[in-house]
Amino acid sequence: MTQTARxxxxxxxxxxxxxTDKSTVFAFLATHFARIGEEVWRQRILDGKVHWQDGSVIKLDSAYRPTARVYYYREVPVETLVPFEEQILFQDENVILAYKPHFLPVTPSGNYVNECLVHRLRLRTGIETIAPAHRLDRETAGVILMTTRPQTRHLYHQLFVDDVIRKDYQAMAKLTPNIIEQYRKGCLSLPLHWTVKNRMQPSEPSFIMQVVEGDANTHSEISLVAIEGDVGLFHLSPITGKTHQLRVHMLSLGMPLLNDRFYPRLLPKGPDDFTQPLKLMAQRLRFIDPVSGIYHDIQCEGFMLASAPSIMST
Known part of the structure; x- marks a missing residue:
């Protein structure tokens, strides 16, 4: 029998x-989550792993109740442990600013249910109400804002809606032949800056993004700040926040990020190679706390090349 993690x-x-065509909760779950399989849902219900919001157990013949919440525990084959540690960089009664390592998802997703930042922080702090205020891809490391109190959570979400929080990233990518040639001839001065605006939409498969014709719905400011051999160190500021925006914008400049398994082409799914993390780091967050009024400027250690200036000085 395959071992699973709950x-x-x-x-x-x-x-x-x-x-209107489902008389029982079981019938709905078996159809709605068809990829999981009817027999899996049958066994979960028989094992008492599916319940209503008040904790009462759902049975195979429990009637369908429109708008009711059905709770269940996700199970996946035993998870691979991510061998990197998270860090708490700042904590008060409303927020935790944490460092998320590469490969660790923020919340349960895919084959990860307990190996995620939220669960690790809940274990570390004993705070069961920790939730993220924004997204950070599993492949990306860096600073993330977590909220701890449901009654103030919306105030921190609003920071991102109102675009009053400054996000600074670092990235590493192989340079274009033209940039390398100019640098070697001594006719290239750094930093070299790009403003990237274009229209992005889902591609195929839908978790991949692509640039298409039309009015821009994305905007990034990107600077090349250091060069070592054929690799460049970049500082990036996403003005908008589309999925994979920085990865796609670097690709559009002809410089896809090092160790990117999605761009320029989707590599076959396989186990993570922990020695080859995506070279993208959410290195700094700056904002005024909407509850305490404190100005936060939280940073983590970033990537470095020889003679590279620190993002901390910008």
Missing amino acids: AAQPSYVVLPREV
């Missing part, structure tokens, strides 16, 4: 009001 925290689904 999520420490339950997930939930809201039973849609418009569904």
